[in-house]
Amino acid sequence: MEDRGYLDEIFCSIQGEGIYLGYRQVFIRTGGCGSRCLYCDTRRAAERREQFTLHTGDEKELLDNPVEPAEAVLAALRLSRICRGVHSVSITGGEPLEQSRFVLEMARALREEKLPVYLETNGLHAGILGEIKPFLDIVSLDIKQPAICGLGSDIFSHYRSVLSRILPVKVFCKIVLCDRFEPAEFEESVAVISRVSRSIPLVIQPASAGVDKQSYQVPDTDSLMDCYSVASRYLDDVRIIPQCHKILGIK
Numbered sequence: 001m002e003d004r005g006y007l008d009e010i011f012c013s014i015q016g017e018g019i020y021l022g023y024r025q026v027f028i029r030t031g032g033c034g035s036r037c038l039y040c041d042t043r044r045a046a047e048r049r050e051q052f053t054l055h056t057g058d059e060k061e062l063l064d065n066p067v068e069p070a071e072a073v074l075a076a077l078r079l080s081r082i083c084r085g086v087h088s089v090s091i092t093g094g095e096p097l098e099q100s101r102f103v104l105e106m107a108r109a110l111r112e113e114k115l116p117v118y119l120e121t122n123g124l125h126a127g128i129l130g131e132i133k134p135f136l137d138i139v140s141l142d143i144k145q146p147a148i149c150g151l152g153s154d155i156f157s158h159y160r161s162v163l164s165r166i167l168p169v170k171v172f173c174k175i176v177l178c179d180r181f182e183p184a185e186f187e188e189s190v191a192v193i194s195r196v197s198r199s200i201p202l203v204i205q206p207a208s209a210g211v212d213k214q215s216y217q218v219p220d221t222d223s224l225m226d227c228y229s230v231a232s233r234y235l236d237d238v239r240i241i242p243q244c245h246k247i248l249g250i251k
Contacts, residue, residue, distance in 0.1 A: 003069055003102050004066040004067060004069075005030060005066055005067060005069065005072070005102030006031040006048040006049070006052070007028065007030055008030065008031040008042075008044060008094060009027075009029045009052055009053040009054070010026070010027065010054050010072065010076060010079065011026075011027050011053075011054075011055035011079070011251055012026050012027070012080075012082070012083040012086065013025065013027060013250055014250060015090065015118075015245075016243050016246065016248070017205060017244070017245070018140050018174055018205075018241065019172050019203060020087070020088075020118070021241060024085050024087055025087055025088050026079045026080050026086055026089045028072055028076055028091050028106065029042070029092050029093060029094060030045070030092070030093045030095070030096045030099055031048045031052065031065065031093075031094050032045075032046065032094050032095065033045065033093055033095040034095065035124065035144065035149055036149070037144065037148060037176070038180065038207075039176055039215075041246075042094070045093055050064065051063060051064055051065060052065055054075050055251075056079065056082065057082065070105075072106055073106055076089050076110065077113060077115070080115060086115075088115065088116035089116070089117055090118040091103055091106060091107065091118070091119050093120070095121065095122055095125065096120070096121055097127075100127060100128045100129075100132065103119070103132060104131055107132055108135050110135070117136050117138070118136075118138040118139075118140065119136050119140070120142065121139065121140070121142065122144055123158075123159060123162040129166065133165070133166065136169050137169070137170065138171070139166050139171040141159075141162065141171055141172070141174070142174050142176065143189050143192075145175065145185050145186065145189065146182075146185055147180060147181060147182040148177075148180050148181055148216070153185075156189065159189070159192050159193075160195060160196060163192075163197075163200070164196055172200065172201040173193050173200055173203070174203045174205055175189055175203070175204055176205045177224070177227065178217065178219060179217040183226070183227075183230075186227055186230065187230050190230065190231045193235060194234035198234065198236050199235075199236050201235075201238075201239070202235050202238050202239070203240075203241050204224060204227050204228060204239070204240045205240075205241060205243065206242050208243045208246045224240055228240055
């Protein structure tokens with residue numbers, strides 16, 4: 001069936017990035033991503049595999065792909081009952097919107113179960129975003145930088161369109177930076193956000209160390225502070241937040 005999809009894993013943990021940092025979530029990590037960012041820390045999830053992992057406490061279950069949306073939602077519900085204080089279900093990746101029909105049906109089912117849906121996406125495959133939007137509570141939009149993600153400069157007009165389509169759903173933007181970023185591209189990114197709304201929060205996220213030391217380095221503090229100053233000219237809510245789950249040593 002068209003709406004069956006590929007998963008990498010389902011687990012419960014603490015949100016380690018962005019403005020919802022520290023909230024407990026059930027994570028549905030989809031499998032497959034066409035982007036090849038230098039700093040990617042979930043490279044296993046870039047591929048579609050024959051099986052995915054369901055983490056239940058100290059236990060792991062290997063289940064077959066592709067999977068029905070209802071089966072994925074049942075697993076998320078199971079974890080939401082095991083883990084106390086779950087804030088929302090994060091549909092992440094990989095890149096979820098590369099399997100948009102699958103995500104649509106999962107989001108619809110989660111809404112029926114009254115579980116808030118948090119979508120993390122790079123927005124590059126937003127064809128049916130309008131259909132998915134009614135079932136979303138929060139969107140984390142990862143704005144990719146052309147120099148470090150192999151994209152063309154026309155991506156900026158695309159992101160302006162995507163942001164306009166997401167609103168009025170709660171949305172924040174995230175820009176991950178390593179030492180190979182281009183300051184002009186960063187400024188154009190924040191200008192694009194401001195053209196939609198100055199009030200959209202922006203998280204500047206330094207890439208974590210240790211993913212691929214041959215390809216990039218962590219940006220230095222001066223560069224991050226320069227980016228903060230630039231972004232603050234365009235936007236009202238700018239924050240520098242690293243990947244805290246890496247610091248804590250959790251998933």
